[in-house]
Amino acid sequence: MSHRRLLWAYPAAYRRRYGTEIITLLLEMAEDGRRPGRREKLDLVLCGLRQRFRVPWRRPLALLGAALAALALGAAGAVAGTWTGWQTATDLPSQQQIRGLSEDLSGMGGTSIEPWSTAMSGPAVSAGANGQNSYSPQRIRDALAAAGWHVTSLTESDSRFVTDFTTVPWTTIPARTVTFRAAKDGLVLAGSSNTQADGRAAQGFDIWAEHTAAVRPLTITGLVLGLLAGWLLAAALAARPRRGRTSAVLTVTAIAAASVPVVEAYRATWHVMIYKTSNPNPYVAYTTGDWIPAALNPELTVPVWVMPACALVSVLAVAAGLRVSR
Known part of the structure; x- marks a missing residue:
């Protein structure tokens, strides 16, 4: 490494002011048979870096x-x-793929899609649909399997849905809910589907990339x-x-x-x-x-x-x- 290259470690203003002096000293050392060794060169570079970080x-x-x-x-x-x-994580499905999966899971159209970020700043997306449909956990299993998802859990439960908050007690009707979770190539899907006794249904799910x-x-x-x-x-x-x-x-x-x-x-x-x-x-x-x-x-x-x-x-x-x- 030439002497002038060693000076690149110093700020430009410092090189203009003291560069000639340092080069002259190094040349004189070389003429006396005392060429700078690795240690001297390292010290020179470190001094230059200290000058770069120096604030008055x-x-x-x-x-x-x-x-x-x-x-x-x-x-x-x-x-x-x-x-x-x-960027090293698995890409999320396209909106077209998410919309198609939502329609297969719920049997309803009109899917809304909303991208968001996980608490770890990872990519995620939510999808939801509302309408009229029948209760069918098997439809959810089949739709996930057909799309290449591995179902890790699927739970059914009974509940009641409030239809009128003005009455005492509130007016409710029976409802059934399916909560499901699946995985696929570094992605996780979690959601639920709620179907009321009158046939009204609501479904939503999230898809996010696993931590890398x-x-x-x-x-x-x-x-x-x-x-x-x-x-x-x-x-x-x-x-x-x-x-x-x-x-x-x-x-x-x-x-x-x-x-x-x-x-x-x-x-x-x-x-x-x-x-x-x-x-x-x-x-x-x-x-x-x-x-x-x-x-x-x-x-x-x-x-x-x-x-x-x-x-x-x-x-x-x-x-x-x-x-x-x-």
Whole structure:
């Protein structure tokens, strides 16, 4: 490895200021027969990396901006890692396949389909139908088997359905319910079918991808890479500061913009890490015995577009603030 390549470990500004001096020293050592060994080269590279991560400790705004940038990009990296991990899971059936399965299971049309995400941020979809039909557990067994699903459980039960809440007591009619669960090539299906005595029926089921071994390692990898990238970005921008009162406003803007996506992203990451893969309920990330910080309350949800938009605003504000802060 040439001497100049070793200097690539240092920031560009540092190379411009001290690069010639370092190269001259290395050449003089070589002329004296003291060529840098592996240890010296490693020390040189490590010193360069330390310079890249260095943020002026006497500039609180720069430090705050570096921490914020690291947290923001760490959150984005974790989300990206989780998404990448789930790409190794089995694909969900197409909407046409889900609609066909729903019609075969229920014997009714008008299926509604709604995609969603499990508590571990995995792909899932719900399907439901309502109408008039007869009670038939065997129809459900046959439809699942014909579609290649292996039925793991099917339970029948009797119940009563409320038809009028204004009476005392409520008016009810008998109903029968079939609860079923099946598996197929890394996918899980769970649902129920309810048929009332008057022939009115309602059926719904969920399909979701089972947990894959790649999700958690890639989530952690994305988190670490994001933290490092955020700090490096802040350190690079802090290397050439300019005076300006605008820095305080930009920093406050960055904090406000980052708060929603960062909390939401770390909440999702927390759920990914604590999710019990043996849990039969994909909606639940943890049990009542698990502890979760109040700041990561699972009730906090935001639209999908809010997180990347706020994260982008935050990073841009951090970048601008670091360039004008001192």
